[in-house]
Amino acid sequence: MSLVAARALDRLGYADSPLHRRDARAKLLVCAAFVLGVSSFPRYELAGLLPFFLVPAALAAFGRVPLRPVLGLVLAASPFAILVGLANPFLDTRVAARVAGVAVSGGLLSFASILLRFALCTSTLLLLVATTPMPRLAAGLRRLGSPAALTVQVQMLYRYLFLLVAEGERLSAARLLREPGRRLPRFATARGMLSMLLHRTWERGDRVHRCMQVRGFQGELPTLAAARFGTADALFLAAGVGFCAAARVLPLARWAGEAFLARGA
Amino acid sequence: MHMADALLSPAVGLALDAGAGALLTGAARQLSRRPDYQRKVPLMGVLGAFVFAAQMVNFAIPGTGSSGHLAGGLLLSILLGPEAGLLVIASVLLVQAFFFADGGLLALGCNLFNMGLWPALLGLPLYRRLAGDRPGTLRLTLACLVPAVLAAELGAFGVMVETQLSGRADLPFSRFAALMLGIHLPIGVVEGLATAAMIRFAARMGALRPAPEGAAPERLPLAPTVLALAVFLGCAGAWFASTRPDGLEWSLARAGAALPTAPGRAHEVLRAVQRFTALMPDYALPGRRDAAAPPAKLDTSLAGALGLLATAGLVAGGAALSRRGRGPGRSAR
Numbered sequence: 001m002s003l004v005a006a007r008a009l010d011r012l013g014y015a016d017s018p019l020h021r022r023d024a025r026a027k028l029l030v031c032a033a034f035v036l037g038v039s040s041f042p043r044y045e046l047a048g049l050l051p052f053f054l055v056p057a058a059l060a061a062f063g064r065v066p067l068r069p070v071l072g073l074v075l076a077a078s079p080f081a082i083l084v085g086l087a088n089p090f091l092d093t094r095v096a097a098r099v100a101g102v103a104v105s106g107g108l109l110s111f112a113s114i115l116l117r118f119a120l121c122t123s124t125l126l127l128l129v130a131t132t133p134m135p136r137l138a139a140g141l142r143r144l145g146s147p148a149a150l151t152v153q154v155q156m157l158y159r160y161l162f163l164l165v166a167e168g169e170r171l172s173a174a175r176l177l178r179e180p181g182r183r184l185p186r187f188a189t190a191r192g193m194l195s196m197l198l199h200r201t202w203e204r205g206d207r208v209h210r211c212m213q214v215r216g217f218q219g220e221l222p223t224l225a226a227a228r229f230g231t232a233d234a235l236f237l238a239a240g241v242g243f244c245a246a247a248r249v250l251p252l253a254r255w256a257g258e259a260f261l262a263r264g265a
Numbered sequence: 266m267h268m269a270d271a272l273l274s275p276a277v278g279l280a281l282d283a284g285a286g287a288l289l290t291g292a293a294r295q296l297s298r299r300p301d302y303q304r305k306v307p308l309m310g311v312l313g314a315f316v317f318a319a320q321m322v323n324f325a326i327p328g329t330g331s332s333g334h335l336a337g338g339l340l341l342s343i344l345l346g347p348e349a350g351l352l353v354i355a356s357v358l359l360v361q362a363f364f365f366a367d368g369g370l371l372a373l374g375c376n377l378f379n380m381g382l383w384p385a386l387l388g389l390p391l392y393r394r395l396a397g398d399r400p401g402t403l404r405l406t407l408a409c410l411v412p413a414v415l416a417a418e419l420g421a422f423g424v425m426v427e428t429q430l431s432g433r434a435d436l437p438f439s440r441f442a443a444l445m446l447g448i449h450l451p452i453g454v455v456e457g458l459a460t461a462a463m464i465r466f467a468a469r470m471g472a473l474r475p476a477p478e479g480a481a482p483e484r485l486p487l488a489p490t491v492l493a494l495a496v497f498l499g500c501a502g503a504w505f506a507s508t509r510p511d512g513l514e515w516s517l518a519r520a521g522a523a524l525p526t527a528p529g530r531a532h533e534v535l536r537a538v539q540r541f542t543a544l545m546p547d548y549a550l551p552g553r554r555d556a557a558a559p560p561a562k563l564d565t566s567l568a569g570a571l572g573l574l575a576t577a578g579l580v581a582g583g584a585a586l587s588r589r590g591r592g593p594g595r596s597a598r
Contacts, residue, residue: 002365002366006364006365009364010364031370032370035270035369035370035371036275036279036371038270039270039271039273039274039275039278039371040274040275043432043433073365073366074366076365076366077267077269077365077366077367080267080269081269081271081272084272084428084434084436085271085272085433085434087434087435087436087440088434088435091435091436091437092435107435110433110434110435113433114271114272114433114434115271117270117271117433118269118270118271121269121270121271121369121370121371122269122270122366122369125362125363125366125369125370126363126364126366128363129363129364137363146289146290147289147290147293147294147297148293148297149293149294149296149297149302149352150289150293150352150355150356152306153306153309153310153313153352153353153355153356154356154359154360155310156306156307156309156310156311156313157309157310157313157314157353157356157357157360158360159310159314160310160311160313160314161313161314161317161360163314164311164314164315164317164318165314165317165318165321167318168317168318168319168321168322169321171322172321172322182325183325184323184324184325184332185322185324185325186324186325186327187324187325187326187327187458189324190322190323190324190459191459191462193322194319194322194335194459194462194463195462195463195466197315197318197319197322198315198319198463198466198467198470198472199466199470201311201312201314201315201318202308202311202467202470202472204311205307205308205310205311205312206307206308208307208310208311209303209304209306209307209308212303212306212307213303217303217306219297219302219303219306
């Protein structure tokens, strides 16, 4: 499931939209400000987190990203955060708030807060990736100061990721055809499969190395794309960081509620 | 177990991010100066992708009914050396965070500490020491098993420290420790066995080539590693100081030791570290509320055992680092 979704995400990065055209650096920095804003709220916060949902919603809308692969990945990744947070309602039973006369324990509040944070942070990061192709993401990381060896490595890894995963899938299919009654292979079988995979991987590495030598590899992957940090990028960055700061400091949710009530009155 | 952004406070996340960043920059600089760097680039790329493919091959663990797979940290370090291994794990974590929603932006540093640092820093020297020059099957298996289990348990310990210090989740220390360390024991064993099988195969394949003549021994760069360890130690210390002062004093009192009435200097320093790292208005840790009650025996002993484990890990890592430059490197394996 998550592999299919990741492939879909990769293809989405090459689409075109106002958000796709923004510089990867601006998007990475907005994402960082967003994560910092969300994670700096105290543990029982719920209302303060709600305005932050505008950010992924805006990213999805301006980037014209279909929600299905993003939601699929968020759900597939959720078990650990849920598992760790799940104990909160049982351990922290102090009544922290009353909602319409029903007592709500502090643990329930903090668990809900963890769930909200998780949904916010993962969906925003995935939307960043869904609107930025990997080469430009790596170039953005490079320009933000991460070492060349790391960004080259990320790009090489990414280049061969889906190829080798397909290799692994073929091995699994071949194994399943030979012992259809067994859901999981025995360790000895898996050892053979992994050895074969390692062998093929290693040979591929040697071949790639020879090809790169022939083409004059100098230690860094060159890019032709002109990375210009334009006015639109600066505006996007300012708007994104500004909104995150405002949502962190100001009680936007309460104001929205009061405005709604005032209109109704 | 990938740490998620949702479970972290910015102070903990940023501190570990900074440590991990320094470590990665140092390792990258040292690696790109190596004569065989350009040969390693494509190999690092495909081996990083291999980790993803290998995780698709789930196998049955006899007698348990559950399944396991190769995580690959130790294998990468042994095949590529510590600096390249660390960089490959970092890139794997980056791609997992960006494309698979495993981990997160703020949690990248934590995850590198939990899953990348221990195999490269501790696992590799330990493996080389245990395996020797031409290990037989049994010795090789043992030489992979010990560092793999140690790295898995230290990683689990890291997850606990980060979670508890961030104060977002409420798990009580003893139950959390029993759960995490218990789960990671079989994970480490499976990892060790699978790594041993892969190393045996790689040796037959001729993949474990000796480093080129005259090259510097393969070790993580000293200064960034010390910095990173200091950050980790600071987190662990702040956590111990914030959650368990009473527990430690209580166990000391039980042991008949006289308690100084005024907190010691180290205590003050760690308190200061905690004040610095716990910037949040709501930084009360789960253990603090019932700090007045004497903690359960299990709690204290587990804390002690964990502290011992962490200290042993740090000392061994320091010793491995301090050996650098003395004689020719043992990187021939």
